[in-house]
Amino acid sequence: MRIVIAEDSALLREGLSQILTRFGHNVRAAGDGAGLLATVAEQVPDVVVTDVRMPPGFRDEGLRAALELRRRHAGLPVLVLSQYVEQTYATELVETGAGVGYLLKNRVGDVTEFVDALERVAGGGTIIDPDVIRQLLSRRRAQAPLERLTAREREVLALMAEGRSNAAVARRLDISQAAVAKHINNIFTKLSLPPTADDHRRVLAVLAYLRA
Known part of the structure; x- marks a missing residue:
């Protein structure tokens, strides 16, 4: 399986690459949102793994890049792996359809489970961490009166x-x-x-x- 990783932390980026390579996958990596878009443009992968906050602004560059990739390549599976829940764009990403995942770094405790989750997203599944779901539902409840x-x-x-x-x-x-x-x-x-x-x-x- 061809995988593109977008992660600004060199140590984590290298660690994820080695883990996924050990499981037999072909991995390419980028350090920011622009690099993610460029890497995917060279050869569309089977799945993308991206952090949320990356250079230059460290706000939501990775998530916005993921949404752009879903627009450019319909159905491209994306797994967000972050310690943050960026609610606006996270909701938009989940609403793009199947082949989406959002996991929190500090709750991923097993390498095999992570790789399994990634493969399921690549296969068109949807995997969202329960804490992410709770935060997104909380935001929807806050918006409901305005609707x-x-x-x-x-x-x-x-x-x-x-x-x-x-x-x-x-x-x-x-x-x-x-x-x-x-x-x-x-x-x-x-x-x-x-x-x-x-x-x-x-x-x-x-x-x-x-x-x-």
């Missing part, structure tokens, strides 16, 4: 997040201030933000929007 908003209510909330007053929102959307007030009240209701003496509902609504 109840209408398109107009989301527009109003987006302008509220920009710090616009009701009058400014009305001018921007070419509606009356009474309509804006009605939309805001609907937003408060759908986000479960009842009036209280201790909380500023407008701020809480904006925070819910920004978190999502």
Whole structure:
């Protein structure tokens, strides 16, 4: 099986390469997201193993490269191996279909199990660490209330997040201030933000929007 590894840690990259070679696989390696894209372009492998955070920004370069590879090569199996859960792109990757895995480094305790998981992903399986699933589900639950908003209510909330007053929102959307007030009240209701003496509902609504 042809495997491309993307890992910025030289020690881990070399260790994974030796392990997979010992199991009879043909391995090539890259140290960053750009290198991963270039290596795969030379010869499309059977499966890709990538970390999430890699040079130059050490944020989500590996995961974004994996998504780009799934767009360029439909169905290319990808196994993310990282100590981080990058929720936005992780959700997007899982939603691309079969042949996807996401394992946490500190929870991979057996070499044989890891190689087996990689081979299953290469064969079109989906393997997600339970901790990753819990975090992704938690994010979905946090987003759920926003999904109840209408398109107009989301527009109003987006302008509220920009710090616009009701009058400014009305001018921007070419509606009356009474309509804006009605939309805001609907937003408060759908986000479960009842009036209280201790909380500023407008701020809480904006925070819910920004978190999502």
